[in-house]
Amino acid sequence: MNKKSYFGDLMLFLAAFIWGTAFVAQVAGMDRIGPFTFNMARSIVAVISLGAYLIFTKAKLPKDMSFLLKGGLVCGFFIFVGTSLQQIGLQYTTAGKTGFITSFYILILPFLTMIFLKHKIDVLTWISVIIGFIGLYLLAIPSLSDFSMNKGDFIVFLGSFCWAGHILVIDYYSKKVNPVELSFLQFVVLSILSGICALIFENETATLSNIFSSWKPIMYAGFFSSGVAYTLQMVGQKYTKPVVASLILSLEAVFAALAGYLLLDEVMTSREFLGSFIVFLAMIFSQIPKDLFKKKYIGLK
Template sequence: MGGAPERRDSLTATLLLLAVTAVWGSTFAMTKDVVAEVPVMDFLGVRFLLAAVVVAVLFPRSLRGLTGATLRRGVVLGLLYGVAQVAQTVGLQHTAASVSGFVTGMYVVCTPLLAALLLRERLPAVTWAAVPLAAVGIAVLSLRGVALGFGEGITLVGAVLYALHIVALGAWSTPAEAVRISVVQLAVIAVLGLAFGAPGGITLPSSTGVWLQVVYMAVFAAGLALAAQTWAQAHLPPTRAAIIMCTEPVFASLFGILIGGESLTGRLLVGGSIVLAAMLLAEAGPRRHVESEVPHLTV
């Protein structure tokens, strides 16, 4: 009897997560502009602090009844995501952006492995087929050379942490707790960024244009996006969520063409088509009740 509402919620969650990923893809050019003026850790700290404040102000009632379990889970999730951001940023300073994009995208491979290990999640064969297909698509989109060193290693650590975040978020999130747990995550990430940036002093944007970009990325690509992701993952198993989110480089390339004046290339057409095929393949897989797909971890 509950099949139709569950399918509707699953479809809504898929579309919402796809929209979130599109917003993330729109921020690549903006991030370049901002970090040219503001140190990376200062930017992350200010961005996520603004995001936490905005979400708390927009949803004040949701903060009532914050339980110890939600607080603990939010702190763990915030640390996972925040340290992943730091690892990705440090790695990017020691490797090419294309290689960083590919290695970071390996969270789509790590997610099902971690879900199987930590959650005892049994994935249908079609999902196992979609995972390597998505990895191939990401490689076509971003990889222009192969190198192994400190930069690639620390970036891979970040990818594993992103995968852990996706798995834990899928295990702990519920629709009722989505905003509460999101605010805690955002606050933890802000503290982490500000703590890393504090020794050299926090640098703020000096121009209106850069401030507007920071505000956009704080409100839409951090605060509302994380709240939406948290709600969506209450209705989707982690591996499906990871495959949907691996469309981010596709959206980044599309925004680069539409806004940044970049050219449409064969690499984008082929790689983007492969990633989208992987997403559709994962969505075509068999459906079971989300509670049976995503067992909840006890924390």
């Protein structure tokens, strides 16, 4: 690995750490406001902080703005759907479980690359998907007699598809434009879409007094989780392949569970711990190079 690859991996690791600890802020932030209002407020903070950075550094806009604007719209759409489902799901499940179920995108990503990039799915990927679903079942379903997922778990699981798509579109756009400008635009889109939904679905609670009463978690999630972490992801993916990026970002689940345990006094059963461990093993297993065993076999001949 060259220095740029190490730099990219470090940026992604820091992003995963910030996101994992931010689940605590995301839970606390919805004591008085709804998920769309929270996302609108946090994204406005991100827009202001990133806008200030771009002005301070005197960033130059590209001559052809169309590609950058298109990237901002596409990335903004994926992050809007993903964060909305995540925030809604958090109302019904724990921060630790949300972190692990969200990280299921690492198993979804190979399928999306097969569909959109025409990549074939190897045997190891199929095995990792099966292992992952077993772990997800143990994590999200309380007992063998209960074959229905918790509503929050299922909503968060749907959001993991959006996060997989988000990684793909970032991989495509971030290598061709300024990643900070791209991050700025995606949060402009997120703030607008979340604001519209807040006015429609959360009209009674989306008040300035309620928003200001939640200013601490909003500021943390807006500045660190949104403004800083998503920009770190943009920068990191310039130098890291999508599958490697998804593996590093999946560490968010570990940090989320740890933060929920230390800061929110959340308790996970032995069954849920086992499920979390199996899901994480599946994440790692899915990244094993498919020719690894072939090389070892050839070496033994």
